[in-house]
Amino acid sequence: xxxxxxxxxxxxxxxxxxxxxxxxxxxxxxxxxxxxxxxxxxxxxxxxxxxxxxxxxxxxxxxxxxxxxxxxxxxxxxxxxxxxxxxxxxxxxxxxxxxxxxxxxxxxx
Amino acid sequence: xxxxxxxxxxxxxxxxxxxxxxxxxxxxxxxxxxxxxxxxxxxxxxxxxxxxxxxxxxxxxxxxxxxxxxxxxxxxxxxxxxxxxxxxxxxxxxxxxxxxxxxxxxxxxxxxx
Numbered sequence: 001x002x003x004x005x006x007x008x009x010x011x012x013x014x015x016x017x018x019x020x021x022x023x024x025x026x027x028x029x030x031x032x033x034x035x036x037x038x039x040x041x042x043x044x045x046x047x048x049x050x051x052x053x054x055x056x057x058x059x060x061x062x063x064x065x066x067x068x069x070x071x072x073x074x075x076x077x078x079x080x081x082x083x084x085x086x087x088x089x090x091x092x093x094x095x096x097x098x099x100x101x102x103x104x105x106x107x108x109x
Numbered sequence: 110x111x112x113x114x115x116x117x118x119x120x121x122x123x124x125x126x127x128x129x130x131x132x133x134x135x136x137x138x139x140x141x142x143x144x145x146x147x148x149x150x151x152x153x154x155x156x157x158x159x160x161x162x163x164x165x166x167x168x169x170x171x172x173x174x175x176x177x178x179x180x181x182x183x184x185x186x187x188x189x190x191x192x193x194x195x196x197x198x199x200x201x202x203x204x205x206x207x208x209x210x211x212x213x214x215x216x217x218x219x220x221x222x
Contacts, residue, residue: 045213095204
């Protein structure tokens with residue numbers, strides 16, 4: 001299963017865009033990139049996923065590089081409630097999700 | 110639409126006792142997954158049901174853990190006998206079909222004393 005690399009922590013000012021990077025250089029051609037977040041000790045919350053093309057939904061945008069070796073999750077206007085641990089996951093064989101340590105995003109007022 | 114629900118939200122038991130966790134997936138979701146986070150570690154996959162069948166149980170730590178999904182609706186995860194290292198948060202997730210987005214429940218916090 002492809003592994004992902006994320007920075008351990010990032011800060012962002014409230015109202016600004018938060019850009020969270022992820023490297024997944026060993027991703028296979030048919031593997032999706034998923035992003036989840038965990039706020040405090042709640043269950044992981046699905047944000048967005050993609051295969052090749054950039055994706056956007058009401059929560060975020062996902063930019064995947066052409067070679068698919070990295071991606072960026074963009075929260076366009078971060079709020080204090082977006083403070084969470086963000087996980088970039090490449091869905092592995094048998095469809096199980098492999099969580100790493102993720103990125104702790106702190107949104108500051 | 111109701112999300113994934115888990116019961117209980119918290120459980121405190123003594124070593125050697127039995128605990129049963131329950132997960133109700135989103136209505137109509139055939140796929141159900143169990144994950145857990147033990148103290149200081151990352152969230153790890155335990156197993157995957159498709160309807161009532163175990164599709165993948167490669168993450169189950171040992172034979173003290175038994176997962177069932179009779180009738181293909183809700184699932185239970187029994188730990189018998191519980192050990193100290195079983196303490197952690199147990200998450201359940203469901204998806205409509207295999208390979209589709211997994212939606213997580215709030216988790217059950219288990220503390221074994």
